[in-house]
């Protein structure tokens with residue numbers, strides 16, 4: 001009995017050790033790639049949600065913070081891009097861990113701005129460090145003036161979550177969408193945190209109508225895109241929603257629709273987090289709402 005307990009204990013710690021190593025390895029080979037979109041304005045890709053950085057005499061404005069494990073690499077990249085400049089302001093586009101995980105390590109001494117509900121949700125999470133909580137919140141619009149240009153934060157209706165913001169760099173004609181855009185893949189609608197597919201589609205339509213063919217669009221995940229990329233994503237959402245609606249009208253159950261699938265045309269949008277099956281469940285649920 002005792003031997004068995006000891007054995008299971010050591011098996012547990014071996015598994016724990018394995019999973020923490022697997023987690024550390026996940027970030028070991030990740031590099032932070034910076035693309036300059038305008039003088040001093042960069043898109044940064046690493047692990048987790050894409051970031052943007054605006055550098056200049058007023059210091060650094062960073063949009064999103066990826067995971068805590070990425071903080072050292074993000075800092076190293078920022079100091080290469082903006083030697084001697086400190087991070088002054090961090091904006092969180094929403095509360096998900098792959099966008100706020102680095103808050104405390106990167107920005108404990110900075111202004112951290114987000115939608116009211118981002119602070120509420122993070123505060124309710126006992127594992128989230130208090131020094132990483134947003135310390136300036138809003139629920140409509142906020143204009144920042146940094147490094148010679150206006151930066152407009154706009155709260156969106158609950159769509160990916162109930163605390164989504166979009167960040168506009170109007171002078172550079174760049175918009176950071178947070179997770180209101182998953183480039184070339186099925187989007188995640190976090191219905192447990194107030195997300196809503198119809199609203200997500202409305203936000204996509206709103207942004208398409210607000211930008212032009214030259215606007216650079218930073219998606220929450222995936223590569224830099226534009227108005228045509230947003231239109232492509234909207235067509236995918238509309239077409240797959242209509243398809244599931246039709247299957248439902250024909251009397252197919254959710255399980256039958258999953259078995260039938262969405263067809264060859266949408267296979268490229270499937271990815272490890274939002275699989276075709278999970279996307280069908282999201283569509284089906286949206287039709288039941």
Ligand SMILES: [Zn+2]
Nearest residue numbers: 094096160179
């Ligand atoms: Zn997210």
